[in-house]
């Protein structure tokens with residue numbers, strides 16, 4: 046099929062990343078870290094992932110009127126993501142994520158949502174039809190509920206971070222994507238709408254359910270792990286691109302797992318998101 050059009054409603058952050066030997070316990074100060082900054086936020090990461098993996102993406106979100114905004118949007122701009130739906134908030138700063146990464150690639154994240162917290166239904170209302178819509182929960186729920194009204198064949202929600210949402214959202218979604226923490230939080234409510242549910246299990250892989258029945262399972266690809274930040278976001282963007290293209294469910298899960306596996310082999314979130322050709326080369330290598 047031709048390039049799918051995907052609208053992503055979500056967060057835009059600047060990730061401030063400190064890499065250290067180990068992550069601090071409460072009250073502990075870890076020294077000797079190295080610092081880097083990367084554009085991030087689940088919405089932005091998924092937008093870049095979907096764009097690099099073959100879709101024409103429009104991002105709807107908010108940033109602050111500050112120097113962080115430019116850094117937060119730089120790779121999206123360079124990647125060709127349509128940013129017409131990104132507005133500058135009058136009062137709140139650009140969202141920031143403080144990320145710690147240890148020597149094994151495990152991470153700890155604190156998010157100050159800033160302008161993301163001001164995204165409202167009016168920012169989303171009026172968005173035209175497209176092939177697929179993908180949201181997460183780092184922006185207010187009313188904006189996500191409005192996104193559910195956009196005319197599209199696939200309405201997908203990554204229920205991250207886990208927080209209370211109207212039952213209607215879970216029932217309305219054609220695809221819900223959760224990790225183990227989120228799956229435990231939402232429980233059986235995930236399957237009530239009868240749509241697809243993708244459960245990601247980190248280094249253990251991912252499972253796809255339809256109406257509560259397992260339809261596909263993928264162990265994680267064995268790759269050298271450098272930094273798992275953004276693996277889940279890459280997985281979400283990739284899965285939605287694949288399904289929007291009409292890929293069969295098992296093939297779509299394999300595509301998403303390959304994209305996410307490549308993402309963990311590099312540091313940072315957005316810089317680590319692979320291109321479509323890299324995922325295809327990886328998959329043909331594994332075939």
Ligand SMILES: Nc1ncnc2c1ncn2[C@@H]1O[C@H](COP(=O)(O)OP(=O)(O)OP(=O)(O)O)[C@@H](O)[C@H]1O
Pocket residue numbers: 205224225244245246247248249250251265266267268270273274275276277278280301302303305306309
């Ligand atoms: N160590 C790993 N090796 C290979 N693939 C991995 C690894 N960790 C994660 N993945 C891939 O990424 C997918 C998503 O990972 P995970 O379940 O950790 O998502 P998440 O909890 O949303 O992650 P994050 O919030 O850190 O981005 C997994 O289903 C798997 O396909």
